[in-house]
Amino acid sequence: MVEFGFPAFLVLSAFLFACGLTCLATKRNAIGILMGVELILNAANLNFVAAARFVPTFRLEGQVFAVLVIVLAAAEAAVALAIFLNFYNNHATVNVENATDLKG
Amino acid sequence: MTFHDALFLILATASAVSALGVVVSSSIIRSAIWLLFMLMGVSGLYFFLGAEFLGAAQLIVYVGGTMVLVVFGGMLTTRGPFDHVPVGLVGWVLGGGLSLALFALLVQASLSFVSHPRTDTALPGTGPLGLTLLGVPETPGQTAYLLPFEIVSIHLLVVLIAAAYLARAKRRPTSTHPEADHG
Numbered sequence: 596m597v598e599f600g601f602p603a604f605l606v607l608s609a610f611l612f613a614c615g616l617t618c619l620a621t622k623r624n625a626i627g628i629l630m631g632v633e634l635i636l637n638a639a640n641l642n643f644v645a646a647a648r649f650v651p652t653f654r655l656e657g658q659v660f661a662v663l664v665i666v667l668a669a670a671e672a673a674v675a676l677a678i679f680l681n682f683y684n685n686h687a688t689v690n691v692e693n694a695t696d697l698k699g
Numbered sequence: 700m701t702f703h704d705a706l707f708l709i710l711a712t713a714s715a716v717s718a719l720g721v722v723v724s725s726s727i728i729r730s731a732i733w734l735l736f737m738l739m740g741v742s743g744l745y746f747f748l749g750a751e752f753l754g755a756a757q758l759i760v761y762v763g764g765t766m767v768l769v770v771f772g773g774m775l776t777t778r779g780p781f782d783h784v785p786v787g788l789v790g791w792v793l794g795g796g797l798s799l800a801l802f803a804l805l806v807q808a809s810l811s812f813v814s815h816p817r818t819d820t821a822l823p824g825t826g827p828l829g830l831t832l833l834g835v836p837e838t839p840g841q842t843a844y845l846l847p848f849e850i851v852s853i854h855l856l857v858v859l860i861a862a863a864y865l866a867r868a869k870r871r872p873t874s875t876h877p878e879a880d881h882g
Contacts, residue, residue, distance in 0.1 A: 599704050599707045601812055602809050602812050603711070604744075605805075605808075605809030607715065609806055609809060610715050610718065611714065611715070611718050611737075612801070612802075613798040613801055613802035613805075614715075614718035614722050614798070615718075616794070616798045616801060617722045617795055618721060620794030620797060621722070621786045621790045621791060621794040625776075626727050626773045626776065627727055627730055629769065630721055630730055630731065630734050630769065633734060633738075633769075634718055634721060637737070637738065637741050637761075641741055641744060644744075644745055644753055645748060647748070647750060647822060648749060648750070648822065654823055655823045655827060655828065655841070656842070658750055658752070658753055658823065658828055659828065659832065659844050659847075661753050662753065662828070662832070663847060663851055665753075665760050666760070667851070667854070668765070669760050669761075669765050672765045672768055672769065673768060673858055673859075673862045674862050676768050676769070677861070677862040677863075677865035677866035678865055679776065680866050681865050683775070683776045688776075689776045
C-alpha cells in the first residue's frame with residue numbers, strides 16, 4: 596500500500612513551483628506574472644507546513660514561517676499592483692514588453 | 700487506500716489542475732479564477748495537515764484579500780472582455796522546458812527524503828503559535844519570534860503607505876502619451 600507522506604507533499608509543491616515558474620517565463624501581462632509569484636510562494640508555504648507536520652523538530656517553526664510568508668506575500672501583491680496601476684496610468688498597458696523605457 | 704490517502708489525492712489533484720489552469724489560460728480573469736481554486740486547494744491541504752490556523756489565514760488573507768486585489772487589478776488594466784496577450788511557441792518551449800527540468804530535479808531530490816512516519820499528535824495550535832510570535836516560548840529552551848513579528852508589522856505599515864502613495868489618483872500636467880489619458 597502506498598502511504599502518502601512527506602515526499603508526496605514535496606512533489607506536489609515542486610509541481611506548483613514549476614507551474615509558477617512557467618507563469619513567470621511565459622506570461623506577458625504583469626498581473627499574470629504576479630500570479631506566478633503567488634504560485635511560487637504557495638509552493639514554498641506548502642513545504643513549510645508539510646515540514647511542520649512530518650519533521651518533529653519543526654512543528655512550531657514551520658507554522659511561524661508560513662504565517663510570515665503569507666503576510667509578506669499579501670504586502671508584495673499590494674505594492675506590485677500599485678506599481679502596475681501606476682504604469683498603466685502612464686502607458687495604457689500592463690504588457691511588460693512595453694516597460695523597456697523604465698530607466699533611471 | 701485509506702480515507703486519508705483519498706482525501707490527499709483529491710486535494711492535491713484539485714490544486715495541481717488549478718495551477719495548470721493558471722498557466723494555460725490566456726485570459727487574465729480566467730487565470731485569476733483558476734488561482735482562486737488553487738489557493739482554496741492549498742488551504743484544504745493545510746487543514747488536512749492539521750494546521751487549522753494557517754488554513755484559515757490562507758482563506759482570509761489570500762482568498763479574501765489578495766484575490767480581490769488581483770481580480771480588480773486585472774479588470775482595471777484590461778481594455779476589453781477576453782483581452783489577452785498571445786504566448787509564442789518559443790516562449791512555451793523555453794519556459795516549459797526550463798520548468799520541466801527544474802521539476803524533474805526537485806522530484807528527484809524530494810524522493811530521496813526519508814519519509815517520516817505521520818505522527819498523530821496534534822500540531823501546536825493558535826495559542827502556542829501566538830505566544831511564540833509574542834516572544835513567550837512554550838518551553839524554556841525554545842526560540843521565540845518577537846523580532847520577526849515586529850519587523851513584519853513595520854513592513855506592513857510601510858507597504859500600506861507606499862501602496863496608497865503609488866496608486867493614488869493623479870493627473871499629470873503635460874502628457875507625452877496623449878492616448879494614455881483615457882485609461
